[in-house]
Amino acid sequence: MRLEPRSERSLLLTLGFPLLALLVAALFAALLVMLAGANPFTVFALILKGSLGSRFAVMETLTRATPLIFTGLAAAVAFRAKLWNIGGEAQFYAGAVMTVVLGTGLLPLPAPVLLPVLMLAAMLGGAVLLYAPALMKTRFGVDEVVTTLLFNFIFLLLVSLLLEGPLKDPMGLGWPQSKKVVEAAQLPRLVKGLRLHWGFVLALAAAAVVWFIDRKTVLGYEMRAVGHNARAAQFAGIPVARVIARTALISGGLAALGGFSEVAGLKGNLTLDLSPGFGYTGIVVAMLALLHPLGVIAAAIFVAAVFVGADAMSRSAGVPSYIAHVMVASALLTMVTAVMFTRYRLRWR
Amino acid sequence: MDVITILFTTALWAAAIRIASPLIFATLGELLCERAGVINLGIEGIMTVGAFAGWITVYAGFGLWAGVVVAALAGALFGLLHAVLVVPLGLSQHVTGIGITLLASSLAYYFYRLALPEVTSPPKIEPFQPWAVPGLSDLPFVGEALFRQTPLTYLAFVMVALVAWLLARTPLGLAIKAVGENPAAAEAQGINVIAVRIGAVVAGSALMGVGGAFLTLSAFNSFFFDMINGRGWISVALVVFGSWRPGKALVGALLFGLFDAYQLRLQQWAGAVVPYQLFLMLPYVLSIIALILVSRRAAYPRALMVPYHKGER
Numbered sequence: 001m002r003l004e005p006r007s008e009r010s011l012l013l014t015l016g017f018p019l020l021a022l023l024v025a026a027l028f029a030a031l032l033v034m035l036a037g038a039n040p041f042t043v044f045a046l047i048l049k050g051s052l053g054s055r056f057a058v059m060e061t062l063t064r065a066t067p068l069i070f071t072g073l074a075a076a077v078a079f080r081a082k083l084w085n086i087g088g089e090a091q092f093y094a095g096a097v098m099t100v101v102l103g104t105g106l107l108p109l110p111a112p113v114l115l116p117v118l119m120l121a122a123m124l125g126g127a128v129l130l131y132a133p134a135l136m137k138t139r140f141g142v143d144e145v146v147t148t149l150l151f152n153f154i155f156l157l158l159v160s161l162l163l164e165g166p167l168k169d170p171m172g173l174g175w176p177q178s179k180k181v182v183e184a185a186q187l188p189r190l191v192k193g194l195r196l197h198w199g200f201v202l203a204l205a206a207a208a209v210v211w212f213i214d215r216k217t218v219l220g221y222e223m224r225a226v227g228h229n230a231r232a233a234q235f236a237g238i239p240v241a242r243v244i245a246r247t248a249l250i251s252g253g254l255a256a257l258g259g260f261s262e263v264a265g266l267k268g269n270l271t272l273d274l275s276p277g278f279g280y281t282g283i284v285v286a287m288l289a290l291l292h293p294l295g296v297i298a299a300a301i302f303v304a305a306v307f308v309g310a311d312a313m314s315r316s317a318g319v320p321s322y323i324a325h326v327m328v329a330s331a332l333l334t335m336v337t338a339v340m341f342t343r344y345r346l347r348w349r
Numbered sequence: 350m351d352v353i354t355i356l357f358t359t360a361l362w363a364a365a366i367r368i369a370s371p372l373i374f375a376t377l378g379e380l381l382c383e384r385a386g387v388i389n390l391g392i393e394g395i396m397t398v399g400a401f402a403g404w405i406t407v408y409a410g411f412g413l414w415a416g417v418v419v420a421a422l423a424g425a426l427f428g429l430l431h432a433v434l435v436v437p438l439g440l441s442q443h444v445t446g447i448g449i450t451l452l453a454s455s456l457a458y459y460f461y462r463l464a465l466p467e468v469t470s471p472p473k474i475e476p477f478q479p480w481a482v483p484g485l486s487d488l489p490f491v492g493e494a495l496f497r498q499t500p501l502t503y504l505a506f507v508m509v510a511l512v513a514w515l516l517a518r519t520p521l522g523l524a525i526k527a528v529g530e531n532p533a534a535a536e537a538q539g540i541n542v543i544a545v546r547i548g549a550v551v552a553g554s555a556l557m558g559v560g561g562a563f564l565t566l567s568a569f570n571s572f573f574f575d576m577i578n579g580r581g582w583i584s585v586a587l588v589v590f591g592s593w594r595p596g597k598a599l600v601g602a603l604l605f606g607l608f609d610a611y612q613l614r615l616q617q618w619a620g621a622v623v624p625y626q627l628f629l630m631l632p633y634v635l636s637i638i639a640l641i642l643v644s645r646r647a648a649y650p651r652a653l654m655v656p657y658h659k660g661e662r
Contacts, residue, residue, distance in 0.1 A: 161626035320462035325455030
C-alpha cells in the first residue's frame with residue numbers, strides 16, 4: 001500500500017471529501033447518541049434548532065463563534081508557518097488580563113481612546129507570551145509544542161493567583177473574579193437585547209487583515225515559504241528566525257484579542273472559566289478551515305453552532321453535552337484525513 | 350520542620366516515587382513512540398482514557414488488574430488510531446496528536462457522564478494498597494521509601510528495565526531504533542517500517558493508558574475531570590530530558606517526582622506567605638527549564654516526525 005500524488009484535483013474531490021469527512025464524524029456521533037439511548041435524528045434536529053433555529057439561537061451561535069474566530073486565526077497564522085502554537089488558551093487569557101488590568105479604572109479615558117489602547121495592550125500581552133516560546137525554538141531548539149502547552153498551565157495558575165490577589169474584586173463576595181471593566185471599556189452590543197457585540201465585527205475585521213497579510217504582503221509570502229520548507233526558505237535568503245518571531249507576535253496577538261473581546265464585549269470581568277478551552281478549540285477551527293483566514297469564520301460558526309446546539313439539546317434530550325466535544329474532535333481527524341485524500345490516492349500495490 | 354530536614358524524611362521520598370510512577374509509564378510510552386520516529390501528542394488524552402477505562406472497569410465490579418489491562422487496551426486502541434493516521438497515511442503528527450487528545454478525553458468525559466449522569470461527588474473504588482516487599486521493606490529508610498509502594502509502582506520500574514532491555518538487546522529493539530533513525534536503510538534490511546512504527550506507537554500508547562490508570566487505581570480512588578492535568582505534556586518533556594533513553598528518563602521522572610513532593614511540603618510550610626499557585630507552577634516551569642538546558646544538544650531520533658513513504662527519497 002502506498003500513497004501516490006494525484007496529478008489533477010477535480011472540484012468534486014476538493015468539495016466532496018471534506019463533506020464526506022463531516023458525514024463520517026456525524027455518523028460516529030450518531031452511534032454514540034444511540035448508545036445513550038436517544039434517537040440520533042431527534043438529537044441532530046435539536047442541535048440544529050438550538051443553534052440556528054431562531055433569531056436568538058443564531059445570535060447566540062455568533063456570540064460563541066466570536067472568540068473562536070480569534071483563536072482559530074491565531075492557530076491558522078502560526079500553523080501556516082509551521083509554528084505549532086498550542087498555547088492559544090494562555091494567550092487568550094493574557095489578553096483578558098491586560099484588558100482587566102487597564103480597563104477597570106486605571107486609565108480615565110473616553111471610549112474611543114480607551115478601547116484601542118486596551119486592544120493594543122491585550123495584543124501585546126498575548127504576543128509576548130508566544131514570543132518567548134518562539135525565541136526558545138529559534139535560539140535553543142526547544143520544541144514549541146511542549147513549551148506552549150506548558151505555558152497554558154502556568155498562565156492559568158497565574159490568572160488564579162491574580163484573581164485571588166491583586167485583581168480580586170473586593171465586592172465579589174469572595175469569588176475569584178475581577179472587577180467589572182468601566183463603561184468606556186465595554187464594546188457595545190450589536191443588537192439591543194441580544195448578547196452579540198462588536199467583538200464579532202472586530203473578529204471579521206481581524207480575519208480580513210490576516211487574509212491581507214497572507215496574500216498581499218512580503219511577510220505573508222515569507223511565512224508561507226518558511227512553513228513550506230524552512231531550509232529552502234533560509235537558502236533563498238529569507239530570515240527564518242525573524243519570520244518565526246513575527247508570526248509568533250501576530251498569532252499571540254490574535255488569540256489575546258479574543259480575550260479582550262470576550263471581556264470587553266460579553267462578560268465584563270475576568271473569571272477562571274472565561275474560556276472553556278477556546279484556545280484548544282481554535283486549533284480545530286483552523287484545521288477545519290484548512291488554515292484559510294476567511295475559512296476560519298465559517299469553521300468557527302460551525303463549531304460554535306455544534307456547541308450551542310448541543311447545550312440546548314442536552315437539556316431536553318438527556319445526551320451529555322460532551323457529545324459536542326466528541327463531534328468537533330472527530331471532525332478534526334476526519335477532515336485532515338479527507339484533505340490528504342484530495343491530494344493523494346491510495347495504491348494497494 | 351524546616352526546609353532541609355524535610356529532605357531526610359522517608360515520607361518525602363516515598364511520595365516522590367509515588368508521584369513519579371504515572372510519569373514513568375507515560376514517559377516510557379512516549380519514548381517508545383519517538384524512538385520509532387513518531388511523536389505522540391495524543392498522550393494527554395490517552396492517559397485520560399486509561400484513567401477512565403481502568404476506573405470504570407473496577408467500578409463495574411471487576412478486579413484491579415482487570416482495570417489495568419482494560420486501561421492498556423484502551424490506550425492501545427487510540428494509539429492504533431494515531432498510528433494509522435500518521436504512519437501509513439502520513440498526516441501531520443502534531444495536528445493528529447492534538448486531535449487524538451481532544452477526541453480521547455472528550456470520549457472519556459462523555460462516557461463518564463453517560464454512566465453517571467447525576468453524581469456531584471465522584472464515586473470511589475477500593476484502590477491498590479501498598480505492598481511491602483518481604484525483607485527489603487525492613488531496611489532502614491530505603492525500605493520505607495522504596496519498598497512499601499503499590500504494585501503498579503513496582504510494575505513501572507519493571508517496565509523501565511524491560512523497555513531498556515528491548516531497545517538495547519533485542520532485534521526488535523534494533524528495528525524500532527532503525528525505523529526512527531533511518532527508515533530507508535531499515536527497509537533495505539528487510540524491516541517492515543510501517544508495521545514496526547505502528548507496533549511501537551500501539552505499545553507505547555498502552556503504557557500511557559496504564560500511566561493514566563495509575564492515577565485512578567493507585568494514587569486516587571475516583572475519576573474526575575482534568576485529572577491528568579498536563580502530566581502527559583510533562584512526559585513529552587521528560588523524554589527529551591532523558592535523551593530518549595529509558596534509564597535517563599527514569600531519573601528525570603524521579604527527579605521530577607522528588608521536586609513535586611518537595612514543593613508540596615514547602616507549600617504547607619510557606620503557604621501563608623507565598624501564594625500556593627506559585628508552587629503549583631513550579632513543575633511546569635521546571636519542565637521548560639529542563640528543556641532549554643538539554644534541547645541544544647539533544648540528539649533527536651533523526652526520522653522523528655518524518656513520514657515514511659516506501660520507494661520515495
